[in-house]
Amino acid sequence: MATSSGNSSVSTKSQSYGSEEDLQDLKLLMDQRKRKRKQSNRESARRSRMRKQKHMDDLIVEVERLRNENSEMVTRMNMSTQHILKIEAENCVLRAQMCELNQRLQSLNDIINMMNTATTISEVNYQNNDCFLTVADNCFMNQINNMSYLNQLPIMASADMFMW
16 A cells, blocks of 8 residues: 555656646746746836936926026026116116206205395385495396306216216
């Protein structure tokens, strides 16, 4: 019996593994699966490389778009800076003209005040019949009239004064 049990275990082993033909089929099946897996991996790697290349191409397009946008923004910023400088120069001119006009206005107001004062003095002197003061008042009025040309000078400020 011992030999039969030993033979049965050997025959069971060969039955579990199958015949040589089955082993060949199994090996072919495993090789076929291995080739299929390798091919699948190659395809997957190819798709991955294609995705990576597409991503790189998209990034290159995006970089070019951003460079163009940046260039346009720099151009607009330079134009805006030029415009601001021009407006600031015009603003300086207008401020200078405003100062000159304020000084002219103040001078005219001073002249009007002096004339009103002189007219009041003349009226008082006329009513008092004081000839000496009336002549002095007339001289004073002539001097004021001669000074009025100072307030008729043109405004001299211009944008060229503030450019360098």
